[in-house]
Amino acid sequence: MDYKNGEYQLLVNGISHWIRIEGTEKKTIPLLIIHGGPGGNHYVFERTAGPKLAEERTVIYYEQRGCGRSDLPHSEDYTVELLVNDFYCLVKQLGIKKVDVLGYSFGGELALEIALAFPGIINKLVLSAPSLMFSDMVYDTQIQGFQTVSDDIFFERIEKVLKQNISLKAKWERVWALADSKLVDRFLFENAKVADYNRRLWEESGLSNTGTLLESLQKNPPSTPLKKRLNEIKHHTLILTGAHDRNTGLKISNIIKHELSNSNLEIFENSAHFPDLEEEKKFVATTLDFLR
Template sequence: MKYIDGEYQLFLNEIGHWIKIEGSSNKTVPLVIIHGGPGGNHYVFERTAGPKLAEERTVIYYEQRGCGRSELPFSEDAYSIKLLIEDFYCLLEQLGIKKVDILGYSFGGELALEIAFAYPEIINKIVLSAPSLMFSNTVLKTQLQGFKTIGDSKFLERMEKVLSQNMSIKEKWEKVWALADSKIVDRFLFEDQKVAKYNRWLWENSGLSNTGKMMEALQMNPPCTPLEKRLNQIKHHTLILTGIYDRNTGLKISNIFKQELSNSKLEKFKNSAHFPDLEEEKKFVTTTLDFLR
């Protein structure tokens, strides 16, 4: 298939995947955007930072199996890191692309590194925006601490009751998230609440939702060797972009990536939480393009 601008449905591993191509006339190494969640979609990114990247780069979006505008897999548990990596490889095969740059945000950053580990020869440069380590307790602790910094008195009182119970950290984390209403979540994810409001408006307009099935399946079937233990084997030139107020994945996680990825650079965003692509869009785009040139 010759890749030209437009939206397509491609069958990858027998599942219809939504893809979108912009900026093909730029004829650059394609930049594949990998969304987070797990279970998210690209609706916001393709209306904000994405088109600005496509002014200079060839940009390819795809939504993972069971996510956004892609089809659900045949089984609710047909999700694994291995399958997601295979889907990505199939995408490049169908498009006839030998090498790409990748930009992964949140869980997408983690998946980007898994892809680079599995198929180092097909990856050129890597951009990680607020990357996660979803199988690490460090993320759970980061998020619990983050809620403490933005919760109102009522939320904090209910949260403390949960934290005082005799449960695993994962159980506490699940219960605390269940307590958070949309206003708490917006304060958790964003510093600027005007940006949070715009983001939520886009979420609602998309008509897309995260079923939670991918997250559930991935947590039931984590990689045999945690990504954190394999990071030092990834040698690609990597840019890490992180908001200093990120309460979701946090600077602590980004510093782990910076320390373990030998060929990496960390760029901090001083006015952003989990979405520097939205809160400091101009700097996000400029920094990313400078790195990719």
């Protein structure tokens, strides 16, 4: 199809996927945006950094199967391989030969999986606060992150969980179950005003994350961990990470940078997990400069 600016529902691998296209008049290599979660959506990004990127680039948003405004698959039909194949088929259906990719959080991890599976269609990669979801490192990072923003009462609750004779994953699940929205906002953001704005947009969207995608992916992780395959990726890659990221963490970004031979890491000193919101101007300028 000849793609034009606008919102579409595109049938990909039997699932109706929501996409939105901006900036086709710029006639650049399309910048395809991959959201995080797993199970998230683009509602906030398409109202903040996204339009500013579209002032210079052709930008394409799409929401993964079962996420946001895309349709649910039959049963729990979710694996990393399926998500990667959805991306490839969507790009081919749009008639695009080469794309730049910007993935944030889990979207950064998925972008790396796509680069491994279909290296020929990728031009450059931008990874914002990328995850390595299928690793104990993420559980440790997030538990420690909650400890750093907890009051005394919540800190004691976490300590009790950590003393329980259960798996690290089970401890991580219990810590998240204990956290209220105010604590989650402190965990994800440095700036309380930005956190409030983000939460208002979340509520305004009417979209929710059911948790099904995360649960399904955890049951069916890739046979070889992504960390062990990263050194196969040769694309020019920019990693953007908040210095205070308690969700995926600077440690994970440093591991990814170390393994990717053609990568640069830009640290955002006043941001936690969302440099695109907390330092939006710098995020947009750094991304556009890299893509030029």
